[in-house]
Amino acid sequence: MPQRKALKNGTMKEVNSRTKILYRIKENKPNDKTNIDLGQFFIDDNENSVINFCENLVDNDGDYLILDRADNLQEVLLKEINGRSFADLTGNIVDHQSWSFNGLISPKKWSDIKVSIINGIIGVAENGAVWLDDDSMQNIRTLPFIVDHTIFILNVKQIVPTMHHAYEALGKIKTGFGAFIAGPSKTGDIEQNLIIGAHGPMSHLVILVGSSDSQ
Amino acid sequence: MKVGLFIPCYIDQFYPQVGVATLELLEKLGVNIYYPKNQTCCGQPMANSGFECYSKDTCKLFIKNFREYDYVVTPSGSCAYHVRHHYNIIEQNENVTHLRKNTFELCDFIANVMETLHLDASLHKKVGLHQSCHGLRGLKLGQGSELVSEPHSIAESLLLKVQGLELVSLNRKDECCGFGGTFAITEEAISIKMGKDRLTDHIKNGVEIITATDMSCLMHLEGISKRNNLPIEVKHIAEILNSQC
Amino acid sequence: MLTHSQAAKEFNKDESRVDWHDKAIWHLRQNRDLGVNKIPNWQQLRETASEIKLNVLSHLDTYLEEFEKMALSNGVHVHWALDGDEHNKIVKDILEKHSVQKLVKSKSMLTEECNLNPYLEKYSIEIVDTDLGERIIQLAKEKPSHITAPAIHKKKEEIDQLFQKMLGTPPSNGDAQFLVNAARTDLRKKFLNADAAITGVNFAIAESGGFVVCTNEGNADLGVHLAPVHIACMGIEKIIPKLEHLGVFLRLLARSANGQSITSYSSHFFKPRKGQEMHIVIVDNGRSKQLASEDFRNSLKCIRCGACMNTCPIYRRSGGHSYGSTIPGPIGSILSPNIDLKKYSSLPFASTLCGSCTDVCPVKIDIHSQLYKWRQIIMKEHPNRVKQMAMKTNQKVFEHPRLYNIVGIVMRRAIKLLPKSILYNKLNIWGKQRDLPNAPKKSFKEWYNERS
Numbered sequence: 001m002p003q004r005k006a007l008k009n010g011t012m013k014e015v016n017s018r019t020k021i022l023y024r025i026k027e028n029k030p031n032d033k034t035n036i037d038l039g040q041f042f043i044d045d046n047e048n049s050v051i052n053f054c055e056n057l058v059d060n061d062g063d064y065l066i067l068d069r070a071d072n073l074q075e076v077l078l079k080e081i082n083g084r085s086f087a088d089l090t091g092n093i094v095d096h097q098s099w100s101f102n103g104l105i106s107p108k109k110w111s112d113i114k115v116s117i118i119n120g121i122i123g124v125a126e127n128g129a130v131w132l133d134d135d136s137m138q139n140i141r142t143l144p145f146i147v148d149h150t151i152f153i154l155n156v157k158q159i160v161p162t163m164h165h166a167y168e169a170l171g172k173i174k175t176g177f178g179a180f181i182a183g184p185s186k187t188g189d190i191e192q193n194l195i196i197g198a199h200g201p202m203s204h205l206v207i208l209v210g211s212s213d214s215q
Numbered sequence: 216m217k218v219g220l221f222i223p224c225y226i227d228q229f230y231p232q233v234g235v236a237t238l239e240l241l242e243k244l245g246v247n248i249y250y251p252k253n254q255t256c257c258g259q260p261m262a263n264s265g266f267e268c269y270s271k272d273t274c275k276l277f278i279k280n281f282r283e284y285d286y287v288v289t290p291s292g293s294c295a296y297h298v299r300h301h302y303n304i305i306e307q308n309e310n311v312t313h314l315r316k317n318t319f320e321l322c323d324f325i326a327n328v329m330e331t332l333h334l335d336a337s338l339h340k341k342v343g344l345h346q347s348c349h350g351l352r353g354l355k356l357g358q359g360s361e362l363v364s365e366p367h368s369i370a371e372s373l374l375l376k377v378q379g380l381e382l383v384s385l386n387r388k389d390e391c392c393g394f395g396g397t398f399a400i401t402e403e404a405i406s407i408k409m410g411k412d413r414l415t416d417h418i419k420n421g422v423e424i425i426t427a428t429d430m431s432c433l434m435h436l437e438g439i440s441k442r443n444n445l446p447i448e449v450k451h452i453a454e455i456l457n458s459q460c
Numbered sequence: 461m462l463t464h465s466q467a468a469k470e471f472n473k474d475e476s477r478v479d480w481h482d483k484a485i486w487h488l489r490q491n492r493d494l495g496v497n498k499i500p501n502w503q504q505l506r507e508t509a510s511e512i513k514l515n516v517l518s519h520l521d522t523y524l525e526e527f528e529k530m531a532l533s534n535g536v537h538v539h540w541a542l543d544g545d546e547h548n549k550i551v552k553d554i555l556e557k558h559s560v561q562k563l564v565k566s567k568s569m570l571t572e573e574c575n576l577n578p579y580l581e582k583y584s585i586e587i588v589d590t591d592l593g594e595r596i597i598q599l600a601k602e603k604p605s606h607i608t609a610p611a612i613h614k615k616k617e618e619i620d621q622l623f624q625k626m627l628g629t630p631p632s633n634g635d636a637q638f639l640v641n642a643a644r645t646d647l648r649k650k651f652l653n654a655d656a657a658i659t660g661v662n663f664a665i666a667e668s669g670g671f672v673v674c675t676n677e678g679n680a681d682l683g684v685h686l687a688p689v690h691i692a693c694m695g696i697e698k699i700i701p702k703l704e705h706l707g708v709f710l711r712l713l714a715r716s717a718n719g720q721s722i723t724s725y726s727s728h729f730f731k732p733r734k735g736q737e738m739h740i741v742i743v744d745n746g747r748s749k750q751l752a753s754e755d756f757r758n759s760l761k762c763i764r765c766g767a768c769m770n771t772c773p774i775y776r777r778s779g780g781h782s783y784g785s786t787i788p789g790p791i792g793s794i795l796s797p798n799i800d801l802k803k804y805s806s807l808p809f810a811s812t813l814c815g816s817c818t819d820v821c822p823v824k825i826d827i828h829s830q831l832y833k834w835r836q837i838i839m840k841e842h843p844n845r846v847k848q849m850a851m852k853t854n855q856k857v858f859e860h861p862r863l864y865n866i867v868g869i870v871m872r873r874a875i876k877l878l879p880k881s882i883l884y885n886k887l888n889i890w891g892k893q894r895d896l897p898n899a900p901k902k903s904f905k906e907w908y909n910e911r912s
Binding site: 222224225226227228229230231232234235238250252253254255256258260261262263264265266267268269270272273276301348349352353359360361362363364387389390391393394395396397398399400401402403404405406407408409410412434435437438439441442 | 872
């Protein structure tokens with residue numbers, strides 16, 4: 001394997017690391033035949049998805065509220081916000097002033113926002129996680145990580161049984177950034193004591209809407 | 216069916232009663248059992264220490280001694296495991312292939328090869344089963360707690376057939392005892408600590424006799440128990456399955 | 461460097477601490493058991509993950525090229541580093557280009573492997589590890605002892621004293637909530653003022669050029685989304701082919717680590733945010749060499765969950781630092797000899813080959829088989845002369861039945877007749893804390909011969 005390539009003009013060029021690495025891999029890789037079958041994991045578990053979602057969310061130290069048609073979402077949200085400064089990206093709060101993201105404000109000021117309200121796109125029953133992306137975050141990626149309290153709005157129809165179903169539903173992901181968020185920020189690094197609210201949110205709430213519709 | 220009896224070197228030298236119990240048990244169960252007198256060792260001590268190269272002739276001697284038998288039975292999970300999995304280092308002829316498939320640990324043989332089983336044993340004691348690792352995870356004599364599937368244990372089901380025997384549940388079902396061959400010498404501090412922890416688990420749960428498919432584990436546990444005057448005995452499973460009292 | 465055995469002996473001088481350490485880590489194993497038993501097809505999931513990873517190894521170059529192509533089309537810069545030194549230089553060059561003085565870093569075992577922190581400190585770049593466990597050991601000037609719980613060897617009172625000394629906090633008697641709050645305050649300032657953020661990569665997806673970072677703390681995200689520059693460091697083996705394969709790995713990872721169904725955050729990075737520059741550094745550092753080995757290439761399937769060290773009875777009773785390697789425990793013991801056979805020659809022997817690690821591994825790496833195979837190589841290249849002599853002697857004895865019988869008789873007589881002071885001399889390591897077995901009058905063979 002030549003270390004140097006002679007170029008047309010007679011000077012020598014170093015073969016770069018990329019070439020070396022790929023060459024080594026080509027030379028050394030095995031020739032194994034493999035059989036990948038994901039179909040076996042699509043067992044239809046839709047029946048208990050909502051209950052499972054809620055149970056697993058609580059297991060992951062999050063919380064949930066199931067609204068029925070009679071509940072007023074804005075009222076519920078304002079109750080959760082409890083007077084703190086908030087950023088509502090869902091448009092559900094019309095009567096109060098949400099934090100305004102005019103591009104001139106430095107991200108460092110975002111530390112002053114205490115509550116975020118964001119639409120979830122998919123919910124995963126087996127772990128209580130909610131998927132959100134650049135669209136639902138309106139490109140303010142820092143928001144769900146920097147606030148003290150996150151609230152996600154999710155329609156129960158958007159809940160799927162497992163991660164396999166979730167990725168199937170997401171298909172070819174077009175967003176620049178997305179995340180499965182399953183609970184508040186937490187750590188067990190102080191002698192295995194579980195402490196909620198490490199560097200990020202200290203609490204995490206999923207408000208499930210549309211349940212009376214599905215009855 | 217002609218069955219050859221392989222008695223591991225340390226049982227031959229230090230725990231002949233386990234060999235006796237094994238032979239008597241198999242005879243009682245109607246097995247045509249033979250003991251080739253020129254046997255010595257399966258080669259495991261050298262191989263596990265990184266010197267597979269020095270075990271080849273020992274392996275060949277094993278093959279020479281046992282090649283005419285339909286099955287080989289041994290009261291040792293680790294020896295049976297070694298023959299099945301690590302005899303790939305010698306030339307694979309018909310005899311080697313045959314013996315690698317048909318060397319069985321004692322309980323495995325009784326449960327899976329023999330067609331009928333009438334065990335006439337009794338022992339009125341609280342017994343703790345130490346699930347020796349090579350037998351458990353290597354030979355799949357039971358379900359390791361790491362796996363997610365139907366629980367089963369050949370040794371347990373045989374022990375439950377012994378009249379009057381009370382099988383005690385432990386805090387850690389299948390943690391290693393710390394013998395590990397030359398590990399017992401080269402990592403002495405941890406080996407002892409692991410053994411002590413196993414003994415504590417059994418004693419705390421009221422076990423009177425610890426049993427296992429491997430005498431090497433029990434030799435290690437007994438050594439620690441005796442040094443510390445602990446109120447617990449060890450007996451190989453062959454001795455229990457062969458016991459009447 | 462101490463061998464594992466020497467370090468473990470030191471560690472075991474404080475038995476109550478060993479008990480504490482063992483219980484803390486066994487707790488992770490127990491939680492793992494609870495978590496995985498909720499998935500009835502867990503074994504099929506492991507098998508599928510193993511197949512995916514084998515597929516990756518068989519097409520690694522193609523997937524890496526695909527990954528690079530997609531990442532570049534997403535506006536991400538891609539760099540390749542042959543080894544740790546080159547990785548560090550690439551990172552430093554990016555930071556210098558952006559005049560970075562303050563850097564935050566989330567957990568990346570790869571950057572530990574490359575010794576990035578001390579390298580950057582030489583260039584006066586302040587580098588703050590933001591995972592709480594990593595922050596603790598950074599302040600303590602120690603190395604991580606576990607790959608997912610880096611400070612698991614530290615008691616809360618020790619952390620309290622450390623914070624008092626390094627962060628100026630008042631004493632709290634090891635109050636975990638208080639200590640986390642103190643870290644939160646301290647690190648929030650670092651996040652807000654960082655000029656760049658470095659993360660590791662849990663999984664890199666070939667078909668989309670993106671990658672996933674999993675945390676419970678959210679520290680990777682807080683760093684990346686506030687900083688103008690994001691550098692993600694990954695080993696070549698972190699690639700998986702498709703997005704849908706993440707379904708398999710994200711179901712396995714946290715459950716294997718500590719029983720959680722998923723970490724709080726599984727962040728998928730595809731394109732930099734507007735105004736941000738994103739870089740990926742792809743690192744070889746011996747991995748392509750490991751790929752060549754039929755016996756050892758399966759170790760490259762590792763997804764760094766830590767399950768093997770949680771279950772390992774030796775790891776729990778000796779601590780991660782006794783291994784002296786970046787990655788300790790069973791997986792560390794099969795990865796490290798590839799990096800430096802002599803330096804890490806004691807690691808494959810720090811095991812009873814019980815096989816528990818193999819059975820908990822979510823990607824079915826045959827860890828205990830690889831430990832056995834490394835032993836053969838190590839004794840060929842760097843033989844322990846005492847062991848070698850003993851095994852050569854064993855070979856002679858076991859090959860010759862008559863010699864074996866005689867040696868047996870002599871040994872049993874010696875045990876019976878020698879006074880304890882000679883029998884249990886300093887050279888008798890077995891006898892230090894254990895009694896020798898009794899010496900029966902007759903061996904089984906002798907009994908059998910008489911019987912017939």
